[in-house]
Amino acid sequence: xxxxxxxxxxxxxxxxxxxxxxxxxxxxxxxxxxxxxxxxxxxxxxxxxxxxxxxxxxxxxxxxxxxxxxxxxxxxxxxxxxxxxxxxxxxxxxxxxxxxxxxxxxxxxxxxxxxxxxxxxxxxxxxxxxxxxxxxxxxxxxxxxxxxxxxxxxxxxxxxxxxxxxxxxxxxxxxxxxxxxxxxxxxxxxxxxxxxxxxxxxxxxxxxxxxxxxxxxxxxxxxxxxxxxxxxxxxxxxxxxxxxxxxxxxxxxxxxxxxxxxxxxxxxxxxxxxxxxxxxxxxxxxxxxxxxxxxxxxxxxxxxxxxxxxxxxxxxxxxxxxxxxxxxxxxxxxxxxxxxxxxxxxxxxxxxxxxxxxxxxxxxxxxxxxxxxxxxxxxxxxxxxxxxxxxxxxxxxxxxxxxxxx
Amino acid sequence: xxxxxxxxxxxxxxxxxxxxxxxxxxxxxxxxxxxxxxxxxxxxxxxxxxxxxxxxxxxxxxxxxxxxxxxxxxxxxxxxxxxxxxxxxxxxxxxxxxxxxxxxxxxxxxxxxxxxxxxxxxxxxxxxxxxxxxxxxxxxxxxxxxxxxxxxxxxxxxxxxxxxxxxxxxxxxxxxxxxxxxxxxxxxxxxxxxxxxxxxxxxxxxxxxxxxxxxxxxxxxxxxxxxxxxxxxxxxxxxxxxxxxxxxxxxxxxxxxxxxxxxxxxxxxxxxxxxxxxxxxxxxxxxxxxxxxxxxxxxxxxxxxxxxxxxxxxxxxxxxxxxxxxxxxxxxxxxxxxxxxxxxxxxxxxxxxxxxxxxxxxxxxxxxxxxx
Numbered sequence: 001x002x003x004x005x006x007x008x009x010x011x012x013x014x015x016x017x018x019x020x021x022x023x024x025x026x027x028x029x030x031x032x033x034x035x036x037x038x039x040x041x042x043x044x045x046x047x048x049x050x051x052x053x054x055x056x057x058x059x060x061x062x063x064x065x066x067x068x069x070x071x072x073x074x075x076x077x078x079x080x081x082x083x084x085x086x087x088x089x090x091x092x093x094x095x096x097x098x099x100x101x102x103x104x105x106x107x108x109x110x111x112x113x114x115x116x117x118x119x120x121x122x123x124x125x126x127x128x129x130x131x132x133x134x135x136x137x138x139x140x141x142x143x144x145x146x147x148x149x150x151x152x153x154x155x156x157x158x159x160x161x162x163x164x165x166x167x168x169x170x171x172x173x174x175x176x177x178x179x180x181x182x183x184x185x186x187x188x189x190x191x192x193x194x195x196x197x198x199x200x201x202x203x204x205x206x207x208x209x210x211x212x213x214x215x216x217x218x219x220x221x222x223x224x225x226x227x228x229x230x231x232x233x234x235x236x237x238x239x240x241x242x243x244x245x246x247x248x249x250x251x252x253x254x255x256x257x258x259x260x261x262x263x264x265x266x267x268x269x270x271x272x273x274x275x276x277x278x279x280x281x282x283x284x285x286x287x288x289x290x291x292x293x294x295x296x297x298x299x300x301x302x303x304x305x306x307x308x309x310x311x312x313x314x315x316x317x318x319x320x321x322x323x324x325x326x327x328x329x330x331x332x333x334x335x336x337x338x339x340x341x342x343x344x345x346x347x348x349x350x351x352x353x354x355x356x357x358x359x360x361x362x363x364x365x366x367x368x369x370x371x372x373x374x375x376x377x378x379x380x381x382x383x384x385x386x387x388x389x390x391x392x393x394x395x396x397x398x399x400x401x402x403x404x405x406x
Numbered sequence: 407x408x409x410x411x412x413x414x415x416x417x418x419x420x421x422x423x424x425x426x427x428x429x430x431x432x433x434x435x436x437x438x439x440x441x442x443x444x445x446x447x448x449x450x451x452x453x454x455x456x457x458x459x460x461x462x463x464x465x466x467x468x469x470x471x472x473x474x475x476x477x478x479x480x481x482x483x484x485x486x487x488x489x490x491x492x493x494x495x496x497x498x499x500x501x502x503x504x505x506x507x508x509x510x511x512x513x514x515x516x517x518x519x520x521x522x523x524x525x526x527x528x529x530x531x532x533x534x535x536x537x538x539x540x541x542x543x544x545x546x547x548x549x550x551x552x553x554x555x556x557x558x559x560x561x562x563x564x565x566x567x568x569x570x571x572x573x574x575x576x577x578x579x580x581x582x583x584x585x586x587x588x589x590x591x592x593x594x595x596x597x598x599x600x601x602x603x604x605x606x607x608x609x610x611x612x613x614x615x616x617x618x619x620x621x622x623x624x625x626x627x628x629x630x631x632x633x634x635x636x637x638x639x640x641x642x643x644x645x646x647x648x649x650x651x652x653x654x655x656x657x658x659x660x661x662x663x664x665x666x667x668x669x670x671x672x673x674x675x676x677x678x679x680x681x682x683x684x685x686x687x688x689x690x691x692x693x694x695x696x697x698x699x700x701x702x703x704x705x706x707x708x709x710x711x712x713x714x715x716x717x718x719x720x721x722x723x724x725x726x727x728x729x730x731x732x733x734x735x736x737x738x739x740x741x742x743x744x745x746x747x748x749x750x751x752x753x754x755x756x757x758x759x760x761x762x763x764x765x766x767x768x769x770x771x772x773x774x775x776x777x778x
Binding site: 035036037075076260261262263269270275276277278280282284285286287288289290292294295296297298299300301309315316 | 439440478689692700702706
């Protein structure tokens, strides 16, 4: 029998992340590589472990193969436990029926049995969409202190930004009286981070009630939170003032990567007191040749650099040929940039080949002045996984490619 | 190679490796930015399909045990077989030779069921598998097969040994084994200290040596049984470096800056496995200038690095210059410090503006944790 746990975390990792375009055609958004060696999901998973939460359910649905393999038995996060640990929870068949996760709340509802095994006091609901470091245990303690049915982590945003978020209107004691999804005229600047701590007994009650309502879209923001507020439950906002970045768009993904390029980066990946764990590729140390120039960049293991790298994040096992230029770009693992090729202001997927003399993207300022922005890629050039760009071929700024070009 | 047991001699503690082996056995000396020397033969065994490996240790093996752990990184954390660390059975004062070391592992060997044994010394930097050598061993119906490499032997004056030079007849049967002979510039057949033998024969030889107060594999087994045992040589052309002194360690490290050596050791279908450390990727900042160097994860490079091997978690501050050096894990090279031909063990701090220069054949070695 599993033992009783104070808290169980449920990580919603089923989303496609369609605004990330070609990067998510093969993988779910939480499995998108980030920061030279990580995946987005490493951040909430590492936060759980660092917060002392040793039981985590990862709810998958969209393109789960890669994510399943990545999480495996949870060993890289020290979540291979005899009691608890990480469990990947895909939708499953029940009796004669079987159904997909209809919404965030329904995903948890369908896994009530998993949670009940641990008989927890609290359930922490997380998403796999954000880059941040946070001690969930402090939030659980806050929930306990306030005797709240639910606390929601909030970040103070500017009034202009507030219209893009779910906004919590609170009283002086931080108790929530209203939740507004993307309000045109926000009354508060407390934006929901999509991180919830629930008292499990309350949560279960509202999940079951919500499921019984055929008109509900089974979503935490749209249904569960308003229902709890209407019923007069004690709900509190938990203020967070650290770095938190939604990486749901190509632009924000690029920004978040670039924010790592400083000695005092807001996400200090070298901080041994709050490590971000990842499943590491077994790669040799990087080799930087006599022809190479590497400036203001992150370069991971297994890379072979013979060209120029500037203001870029280069993942493991990337080859950069002689005379090649990589500038203001994010290069995902196992990509090859051949001699004299040029990659500027771009995101290149995994296993891409840019052949000799090819040009991908343009300098950021030039692109902004001369090209029509792409719908998702903006002024960047974005290449999907495993594609090849032929010799001397050009991919213009703003283009997003899912297929080879010769 | 399902039916093969691996045995690694990891007990050597070469004095000629100076302070590097004060705190650890030679086999766990850090190498190549993120590895330990033992990783190579251990990975070779795993890549050959060997799933049961015994590692014979003697003293100073804490670091080795910490590195190998349960063997998980080598996929040797198994229900059946897996990794066995074989420390001394009793408080003997040291192994005078490999047969004495094997005597200590006798019960492990006897309890094993594999038909063949690969014996390897953990001081070889090489990426090769033993499948072909075993096939050759079977084809020749050999008793013992020695994997050798024909090459010139570079001479060192710092305690590095020539090793065992074998002479072969036209059929590749070994007719002579010379221990640390004088060699000229001619190519010789040097044992790579990777040997294949039938397990039952090995058991007999261990018992025979023990009862005759004999301890050396080369002297008391090979030399004594040249006539009555069928001892064959199997040639390899793979890169191999024997590391048993500071100069050989330095040369084997600098070999990694050659594309050919890296290709032979790393850009291969068979990987070299090692213990994982959770490190961020390396960050280059400011006026970093890096040329012809190998750099592991977790470093912050703000200075100049040339012709060097930089291990995990090293910080090279602004204005610092590191040339022709080996900088092990977590060193802190502060602003405007200069290093040339230096070997820094783990956790060394070089304070601001300090300068350290060694020379190519005699690199300057700084012991673990020193602050300069």
